């Protein structure tokens with residue numbers, strides 16, 4: 461580590477401001493903050509997956525020794541103690557003078573399964589998923605031909621479903637369905653609904669249970685995702701989860717409603733997918749599209765609260781999987797301007813764009829097939 465980095469670290473470790481003190485450039489302090497935050501993101505993901513946050517918050521904000529916490533969570537004490545070191549130095553948990561650790565309730569409100577849909581620990585899982593393909597992505601910077609979906613394995617679909625349960629499934633009834641005038645009534649009376657690139661299909665599973673007179677189809681290229689989804693949907697008769705390619709899937713005028721949750725920007729042929737959606741929608745049908753809240757130009761995203769993360773997940777996944785299949789690599793921050801342009805080109809004239817209070821990462825496009 462360079463001399464100024466080392467002195468910046470010592471400033472930071474001694475509890476002071478890691479900024480411009482002692483002649484250390486403010487930027488070095490920021491970089492030290494970046495590496496600490498990156499480490500914490502991984503450790504928060506581990507805390508979520510191992511159930512440690514849930515165990516710590518069981519019965520309210522109480523103080524734990526590492527032995528008690530390990531016993532309660534059924535985990536190795538040595539690992540739990542080291543994790544607590546990261547959590548305490550990262551000020552996620554507090555360390556008392558008696559050597560016991562507490563997860564404050566105001567932190568538990570954003571880190572536990574009981575906190576859903578506000579459990580931000582779920583999103584921290586992306587750092588590990590993306591880190592697992594770093595070498596493939598570095599290689600792709602040279603050859604430019606992307607990284608295929610298969611490189612991300614089953615774990616991608618697990619984390620995607622975890623994320624989508626919070627962002628999409630839990631908000632369907634209260635916020636997402638009401639975005640489309642008359643949709644609730646239409647679904648109650650009985651409609652044909654297609655979810656394109658559905659992943660495990662959790663959104664359709666929820667709607668199929670809620671609206672028994674409607675029929676739902678979820679389609680995804682991934683056999684693994686569809687297989688996992690079918691297991692969860694066993695016994696739900698008005699839902700079909702099928703493996704297929706959404707550039708061609710479905711018959712003309714077959715569906716009243718098409719949904720696309722976080723599913724267009726990483727397509728290999730997003731223009732053909734949108735045209736196909738237009739084709740399978742009945743006249744008067746509606747496309748409800750959730751996609752990343754960003755503008756198309758980098759300059760317009762400089763103050764985006766999650767800008768660096770959006771371009772990271774795009775480089776490490778969304779853009780790369782599209783390029784791997786010969787696509788344009790729109791990227792996750794393809795932005796509202798590009799999205800509206802492509803929707804119009806596909807034949808959707810009435811497009812309205814919405815933001816929802818629970819979801820800081822997506823826009824919701826309601827698109828009418830004239």
Ligand SMILES: C[S@@+](CC[C@H](N)C(=O)[O-])C[C@H]1O[C@@H](n2cnc3c(N)ncnc32)[C@H](O)[C@@H]1O
Pocket residue numbers: 609620621624628656657658659660679680681682685704705706707720721722723726727728
């Ligand atoms: C970002 S994930 C979103 C999954 C799901 N909609 C959700 O919100 O959880 C994108 C999905 O698109 C699927 N996919 C990509 N291209 C596809 C295509 N041409 N046809 C069907 N599925 C596709 C992938 O397998 C992946 O499951």
